[in-house]
Amino acid sequence: xxxxxxxxxxxxxxxxxxxxxxxxxxxxxxxDDFELPGSQPLSLSAPIATPDQCTACHSDYGQPQVEPxxxxxxxxxxxxxxxxxxxxxxxxxxxxxxHSGETCLRCHLHKGWIEGRSxxxxxxxxxxxxxxxxxxxxxxxxxxxxAVPGNPLEDTAILAALGAPVPGHHSGMIxxxxxxxxxxxxxxxxxxxxxxxLPQSATVISPFHRRAELCGTCHNVRNPAFTKNTMTGEWELxxxxxxxxxxxxGFPEQSTFDEWKASEYASTGVVAPQFxxxxxxVSTCQDCHMPRVTGRDADLGLTRDDVPLHSFAxxxxxxxxxxxxHPAFGGExxxxxxxAGIAKSTDMLRKAATLSASISAGVLTARVTNESGHKLxxxxxxxxxMWLYVRAxxxxxxxxxxxxxxxxxxxTLAGHGATPMDAEYDPNLHVWETDLGVSPAxxxxxxxxxxxxxxxxxxxxxxxxxRIPPRGFTNAGFAAFDGEPVGAAYADxxxxxxxxxxxxxQAVQAEVVLYYxxxxxxxxxxxxxxxxxxxxGNTLFDLWDQHxxxxxxxxxxxxxxTDAATVNACRTVxxxxxxxxxxxxxxxxxxxxxREASGGTCxxxxxxxxxxxxxxxLRTQLGGSGDRKCTGANLTxxxxxxxxxxxxxxxxxxxxxxxxxxxxxxxxxEAANRAALEAAYGVALPAVPNTVSVAARPCxx
Numbered sequence: 110x111x112x113x114x115x116x117x118x119x120x121x122x123x124x125x126x127x128x129x130x131x132x133x134x135x136x137x138x139x140x141d142d143f144e145l146p147g148s149q150p151l152s153l154s155a156p157i158a159t160p161d162q163c164t165a166c167h168s169d170y171g172q173p174q175v176e177p178x179x180x181x182x183x184x185x186x187x188x189x190x191x192x193x194x195x196x197x198x199x200x201x202x203x204x205x206x207x208h209s210g211e212t213c214l215r216c217h218l219h220k221g222w223i224e225g226r227s228x229x230x231x232x233x234x235x236x237x238x239x240x241x242x243x244x245x246x247x248x249x250x251x252x253x254x255x256a257v258p259g260n261p262l263e264d265t266a267i268l269a270a271l272g273a274p275v276p277g278h279h280s281g282m283i284x285x286x287x288x289x290x291x292x293x294x295x296x297x298x299x300x301x302x303x304x305x306x307l308p309q310s311a312t313v314i315s316p317f318h319r320r321a322e323l324c325g326t327c328h329n330v331r332n333p334a335f336t337k338n339t340m341t342g343e344w345e346l347x348x349x350x351x352x353x354x355x356x357x358x359g360f361p362e363q364s365t366f367d368e369w370k371a372s373e374y375a376s377t378g379v380v381a382p383q384f385x386x387x388x389x390x391v392s393t394c395q396d397c398h399m400p401r402v403t404g405r406d407a408d409l410g411l412t413r414d415d416v417p418l419h420s421f422a423x424x425x426x427x428x429x430x431x432x433x434x435h436p437a438f439g440g441e442x443x444x445x446x447x448x449a450g451i452a453k454s455t456d457m458l459r460k461a462a463t464l465s466a467s468i469s470a471g472v473l474t475a476r477v478t479n480e481s482g483h484k485l486x487x488x489x490x491x492x493x494x495m496w497l498y499v500r501a502x503x504x505x506x507x508x509x510x511x512x513x514x515x516x517x518x519x520x521t522l523a524g525h526g527a528t529p530m531d532a533e534y535d536p537n538l539h540v541w542e543t544d545l546g547v548s549p550a551x552x553x554x555x556x557x558x559x560x561x562x563x564x565x566x567x568x569x570x571x572x573x574x575x576r577i578p579p580r581g582f583t584n585a586g587f588a589a590f591d592g593e594p595v596g597a598a599y600a601d602x603x604x605x606x607x608x609x610x611x612x613x614x615q616a617v618q619a620e621v622v623l624y625y626x627x628x629x630x631x632x633x634x635x636x637x638x639x640x641x642x643x644x645x646g647n648t649l650f651d652l653w654d655q656h657x658x659x660x661x662x663x664x665x666x667x668x669x670x671t672d673a674a675t676v677n678a679c680r681t682v683x684x685x686x687x688x689x690x691x692x693x694x695x696x697x698x699x700x701x702x703x704r705e706a707s708g709g710t711c712x713x714x715x716x717x718x719x720x721x722x723x724x725x726x727l728r729t730q731l732g733g734s735g736d737r738k739c740t741g742a743n744l745t746x747x748x749x750x751x752x753x754x755x756x757x758x759x760x761x762x763x764x765x766x767x768x769x770x771x772x773x774x775x776x777x778x779e780a781a782n783r784a785a786l787e788a789a790y791g792v793a794l795p796a797v798p799n800t801v802s803v804a805a806r807p808c809x810x
Contacts, residue, residue, distance in 0.1 A: 492632025
């Protein structure tokens with residue numbers, strides 16, 4: 110039964126909504142049980158600066174696509190302290206294990222945590238400034254907790270002053286510079302000849318900000334309430350009131366950084382220009398989630414080709430969509446920036462996997478290849494999942510097989526969690542996910558039933574983890590950090606998964622879609638129903654129910670067509686329209702070269718209008734209303750053998766459907782013409798030469 114609450118800041122987020130007798134017993138944990146090394150509350154000499162103190166130089170200087178603040182405020186980093194799912198999970202965690210919310214607040218609202226506002230652990234002392242989440246000053250005052258050559262000299266005294274050494278980069282064990290010294294990867298004092306942050310702050314060059322370890326600080330989380338028994342392999346509850354001696358032995362709640370560290374991305378780097386911006390080979394978290402772009406990172410900054418884009422694109426499209434409607438936090442966010450963040454995350458998801466499929470002898474075989482640097486999917490496990498939707502058709506376009514159907518009207522995945530005795534059971538449903546649970550010992554201590562559980566802070570058993578590993582995967586390497594597959598088998602070196610479906614001999618076509626969802630209905634309802642101390646569970650459910658319902662994102666879309674003539678007809682269309690566009694584009698640009706060579710002036714308006722008209726015609730004929738051979742036949746780029754992105758140098762173009770292939774055709778044509786004209790005349794587009802040599806003039810004909 111839904112609980113009724115009043116609408117105000119307090120009731121919407123933090124204040125108890127009623128008294129309900131618990132049938133279970135919370136753990137008798139204290140704040141000491143969740144104490145971890147690193148900088149401690151009230152240890153800073155200067156507070157963390159708020160983002161508005163950075164915007165004067167890092168926003169509104171005419172490069173919105175590059176400006177750090179503009180991109181950051183549309184990301185989940187900026188919304189980490191407002192995330193309604195986090196607030197709901199925080200409440201349940203504190204109910205299950207008092208004071209455990211400490212582990213959430215130290216990353217999600219680090220400014221408030223380090224400045225002493227994490228007590229009580231329900232976050233009720235946090236301010237609007239704290240809710241700006243993982244903000245500028247949080248990251249740019251981070252110190253590498255592990256002393257390595259090349260780190261700033263200032264770090265030695267900072268690490269020496271810690272009460273205990275930090276054993277690794279995880280679980281929010283952030284070390285902050287106690288002084289307001291801003292750290293980053295560039296020598297901006299050398300670039301500008303002076304420190305632009307004086308007199309309020311100072312600047313320090315930090316190699317740590319180029320390394321993935323900085324990200325691992327919060328994107329690897331272990332629960333310090335448990336320690337692994339090396340004899341039995343089980344995680345056991347620690348003695349109450351005793352901090353965990355080695356936090357790295359806690360139960361692994363999420364291990365994105367460890368997954369990356371054991372991958373080929375970390376060891377050698379991977380050629381993946383679709384992620385890296387101006388960088389072809391990507392290795393670190395920053396390379397993919399802060400791709401290098403051309404521009405200025407500040408109003409007075411120098412133009413660089415390696416500016417890290419502060420978009421932090423990930424996979425969450427649910428929370429940014431509902432935050433503007435939040436009853437307490439909606440007025441604190443920029444809906445346009447959040448929409449831009451959703452678009453970037455959708456694009457990231459569509460580059461994260463390659464989908465291929467074929468039909469043979471009545472069996473459809475689908476392969477999902479992980480293109481990311483960690484498991485797919487990765488991160489916070491509760492309610493997060495990825496699955497395949499398959500429909501097969503006979504020659505008359507009748508559906509002869511279906512699996513993985515998502516019922517949008519009820520926000521449910523048909524057959525998920527069902528047993529063979531259930532009417533909705535789908536024996537072919539394939540979902541990639543993590544299931545955690547509580548052991549019999551924890552169940553006996555709390556009153557909860559043993560087995561699968563959404564009680565994050567109580568979970569101490571890995572029941573299922575069939576997520577697809579990244580390149581470079583080895584079973585031994587992942588077992589070393591307790592990240593080996595559970596309930597699935599992947600061979601060493603395997604970074605894909607294959608699923609077969611008995612579609613029948615009559616199947617000649619199939620639609621295959623790879624879906625991703627941030628939060629399932631079951632998890633949202635759990636957070637609503639189990640929250641008996643605050644209104645945050647109801648707030649989250651209402652936002653989910655009224656806006657978006659964590660709408661699944663189609664990561665990849667493939668239509669399998671066994672009729673070769675249909676596929677070849679589409680290929681012919683693609684070839685013809687691309688050739689025609691390339692010819693028109695080259696013709697218009699060559700005309701400019703001729704006029705300049707004759708002492709005239711290029712009519713750029715006419716040139717660009719003619720090129721744009723031809724591009725529009727291409728997009729009509731490929732992916733548009735005039736496309737009968739490709740879109741009209743339901744074909745996708747994957748039907749023609751394409752991967753998730755356009756080939757270089759157009760890897761930024763995502764090939765989800767035929768409109769993407771049209772964009773790819775335009776980009777590839779222009780790139781080829783650009784190279785040809787530059788080779789002939791020695792000038793790169795969009796410039797044209799003032800004079801043309803005699804040797805080059807034959808190229809104009």
